[in-house]
Amino acid sequence: MAIISVQNLSKHFKVFKHHRGTLGAVRNLFSRQHTIVRAVDEISFNIQAGELVGYIGPNGAGKSTTIKMLTGLLVPTSGELLVNNLVPWKERQKYVSRVGAVFGQRTTLWWDLPVIESLSLLQYIYKIPADRFTANLKEFRDTLELDPFLDTPVRALSLGQRMRADLCAALLHDPDLLFLDEPTIGLDVVAKERIRQFIQKINRQRGTTVILTTHDLSDVEKLCQRVLIIDHGKLLFDGALNSLKERFSSKRELLVEFAEVYDEPIIDSAEISHVDGSRVSYLFSRDDISASELIGQLSAKYRIRDLEVREPEIEETIRRIYEERLLE
Amino acid sequence: MRLFWELTKISFQRHLTYRAATVAGLVTNFFFGILRASIFVALYDLQTEVEGITLQGAITYAALGQALIGYLHMFSWFELMNTVYTGDIASDLLKPMNYFSFWLAQDVGRALVNFLLRGVTVMIGYAFLFDLYWPSGLTHISAIATSMVLSLLVSFSWRFLINLTSFWTPNALGILRFFFVLSWFFSGFLMPLRFYPDWVIRISYLLPFPHMMNTTMEVYLGVLQGPEIVLALLNQVLWIVGLVAAGQLVLRMGVRRLVILGG
Secondary structure (H helix, E strand, O other), X not given: OEEEEEEEEEEXXXXXXXXXXXXXXXXXXXXXXXXXXXXXXXXXXXXXXXXXXXXXXXOOOOHHHHHHHHOOOOOOOEEEEEEOOEOOOOOHHHHHXXXXXXXXXXXXXOOOOEHHHHHHHHHHHOOOOHHHHHHHHHHHHHHOOOHHHOOOEHHHXXXXXXXXXXHHHHHOOOOOEEEEEOOOOOOOHHHHHHHHHHHHHHHHHHOOEEEEEEOOHHHHHHHOOEEEEEEOOEEEEEEEHHHHHHHHOOOEEEEEEEOXXXXXXXXXXXXXXXXXXXXXXXXXXXXXXXXXXXXXHHHHHOOEEEEEEEOOOHHHHHHHHHHXXXXX | OHHHHHHHHHHHHHHHOOHHHHHHHHHHHHHHHHHHHXXXXXXXXXXXXXXXXXXXXXXXXXXXXXXXXXXXXXXXOOHHHHHHXXXXXXXXXXXXXXXXXXXXXXXXXXXXXXXXXXXXXHHHHHHHHOOOOOOOOHHHHHHXXXXXXXXXXXXXXXXXXXXXXXXXXXXXXXXXXXXXXHHHHHXXXXXOHHHOOHHHHXXXXXXXXXXXXXXXXXXXXXXXXXXXXXXXXXXXXXXXXXXXXXXXXXXHHHHHHOOOOOO
16 A cells, blocks of 8 residues: 555646846736746656655755645645545645654754753644653654753754754654655764664654655665656656666776786776776776676786776766756 | 643743843833823813813823733734745644644734733833723723733734735735734724724724724723623624634635745
8 A cells, every 4th residue: 555646746836037127127017927847747656655765856856846745835736646545735734743744954843942842842733642752752862862952942953953853853743654855964974874874763663654855865875775766847767776776877997906017908898997007997887798707808918916896876877867868 | 722822831931031122112112102192181182071082091092002012913923924935834834733823822922921011011100100091890801801802813813814915925025014004093003093084983994903902992991881892892703703714714725825935
């Protein structure tokens, strides 16, 4: 049973034409010329309960618009959307009581209240039974290490602290579904890692379905079994990250340190990309030759001291998909 | 209900901390009240009564008006609008609570602080300067109290409704300011509505504004008596029902076209 089912979902925005200059400003008053921007264009997918799905795409691709429709904040232009058997925007109050959301760019806590007061208020907002509330709060205080700043007003928190407090706030009511919109944005490496581990734990131990949008592909690499890629409002890819890598990965790299300096150590099935004395790097593609064959050929002709095979970075792959529009 | 109370409490505490703003408001209210009372003294000259209001009544009217400004908050309120423009409205809509009650609870907290710190202080201050009219008898006092509560509800549900215009326009400030000027004039804040020509009075009673302030004042001053009081309170209730219903309807339409900006 799919917890999220999306069928031909679209969201179009009207953007009114803006004329420049003083005369233009007067024209703007009367002109209703506009263009339609298809922020999300006929996308379809299903997500099963318990999945941890990454939702990625460049800026302005339609990620946030999709998340806003999924959370019931935006009304779709067309298409069907059913989450937890509810139409999010139609039954807002009922719907949001079963979901949690964290937006990296803004907080859902009260800006001028101490963290603990904001969290306590959530008990009444979500009508959380007292024992559940106490148990959850205790658990999150430990795992997210909230204690040092529980009495600090939210506005005085560091970004990492705020994000932890926000994660706690989004989960106190045991939601079935958790939306994370760039939860690691602006965080340092240690803080990112902590947040990732926490997300993984929630997904595994509580079975909470997690939808995660991010610009940081290492988030996706470390957390998500499945990834959705959107660009220009269209869904480009839906599947495992590894299969994406295999399908679109650019060339692999073999770094060789020879025992002596050779003049142009050429090999047929790979091209030399860089030479630095006895160190040479070769680019080769998976379709032409395997790494072991290449190494075999090289060692037959030259004396090798050391070597290393480098897989293409996922970032590089995704960048190529965006820039070269490989999936369209 | 528990949530309403908790939100009221938090808002109450928050507004208690705005000390500088409270003192500034207090000084302003006090100063303009003296000005307005002096104008009444000059206008009344030798007349003992105008439209059923004595000079003592008129001075009390000025004092009471100043005392109620903070409590009713009739002339400015942009908080809801601001959350629409900053996008913070997203986190409010993501919580399973009634959006109107959420804001109302906070406004009640704000009103309580302003009633205690500004309203009561202003009345006590003027009591030293002028010979004010004071209500007597339990019935009269409870009628005043009821009307004051209803006034706040009219004032709030009106402010809620007009703030919703921010769902439609990228800058609702001008629209809101226009409505706030209207309430300044038609609520009877400037002068008792009875002092205006008949046609102005008739127009004003087609609008919600008299029920925010003028009604409470007339109940306080004893201008209205017996069944007139009951009728006036009922009239307030009707306006509240109408404004709340309109607010819910407009909210539902607004949320459908809302575009939440940023991230």
